[in-house]
Amino acid sequence: MRIVVTNCNTTQEMTEEIVRGARAAAGPGTTVTGLTPAWGPESVEGWLDSYLSAAAVIDTLRTYDGAYDAVVMAGFGEHGREGVRELVDVPVVDITEAAAHLACLLGRRYGVVTTLERSRGQIEDSLHAAGVAQNCAVVVGTGLGVLDLGDTQRTEEAFVAAAVQARDAGAEVLVLGCAGMTGLQRLVGDKLGLPVVDGVAAAVKLAESLVNLGLTTSRAGSYAKPLPKRRTWRPGAKPGPGAGPGPGSPGPGV
Template sequence: MRIQVINGNTYEPMTQGIDESAQAARAPQTTVITTQPKTGPQSIESYYDEYLAIPGILEQVVLGKDQFDAFVIACWGDPGVEAAREVTTKPVIGIAEASMYVANMLAARWGVVTTQHRALDMIEKTIAKTGFAQRCVSIRTTGIPVIETENARQQTLDALEIAGRLAMEQDRAEALCLGCAGMSRLDLELEQRLGIPIIDAVAAAVKLAEAIVGLHKQTSKALTYRLPELKPIPGFPDYMQPAALSGDRSADQAETTATAPAPTAS
């Protein structure tokens, strides 16, 4: 089994940290290759950053779709996950969704600890999109920028402990998701400090990807995640054009036939 883990940003030290978490989580028979986009922001801390990051993330999936059995997008906003599912039949796992699934099975009430306060709206929308808003009782921030979560590990850990205690004591959270890929590998020490389950989102996504591949399941192409419509997209390379994406388009043809107007009698 081969899994490609894609860092959502272009900051190399964070890519290395994500790889450490992914390698520690993988099963012995699984090969994990961690990459980052060729273009895009060094950190994703705003909607502007997120939307600029998505083309580079999609390019990684398109280039790897014949080489890997599953993809993990390692940014807690899950940028580009839905679009990536359109270009491949292979499972595409966002680390946010994966971590929430795990938290949901470990605790009745759980929360998210993330980076800066301005990310709250992005985090709330990510949670709402997965349908877990009723189970998430807390979103707390450390105030530490994304890149610094990788560079200032002790400061990040201490800030996570403070935020985590607030989530437990004021919001009654019984488990916590680490809401940034840069926080990976801090879960075990934070668990020792807080005494509740702490979910490393990168590790959770790798294990979930292994499980889905092991179940021999692929992304549904029945409707929502069909291949993109055949039309030119100016400014993008040939391999990113819908016509270059291999796959079964019979569902598209069937829908066209089904919705075509019936011939009128002459």
């Protein structure tokens, strides 16, 4: 089985960290390839970044010429998943909804611990669209930017402090609210005594399950293939499969 994991930003080091977490979760016989958009924001923090990132991720997948059986979208609360589901003919699993769905199996209410407070609105909207917002007790920011997560000690301290707030607000399960937080689940779970769901790992396991069950996106209604029409993409790059004429170029793999 071949899974493509798309980073939502252009920071290659973060793609590599996400891929390490995805490969650790993947079962025997599953290969994981990471894709980094060739353009877009270096980190996604806010509505503008998110919409720009969505276009870049779609462009990257549109022009990627490798074979794959499923797509994991590794941007927590970011836009684009619905467009990608129209675009590709394999299961598409977003880490936001994957983590929330698994969290709902582990407790009555879950809390999301994320980066900056400004991301709360996007995450809440994403959870609502996925149909799991009613089980979310709270979304708590750590005050750290996405690119600050490389400071391990600072990240751990900030995450534990925010996780305590989430627990005190009624969360029975915690969700890592950024793909760059992959790897924190064991540390925080041990300290707080709560299950902690990593969205990257959750998405990989759900993607494997869908492929093994022979299931993919329904084409009845909402996720029907895009209407045939002229679409103008980035100037000067090659056309890719699936979304009408237009240029583009794949991001580098990992």
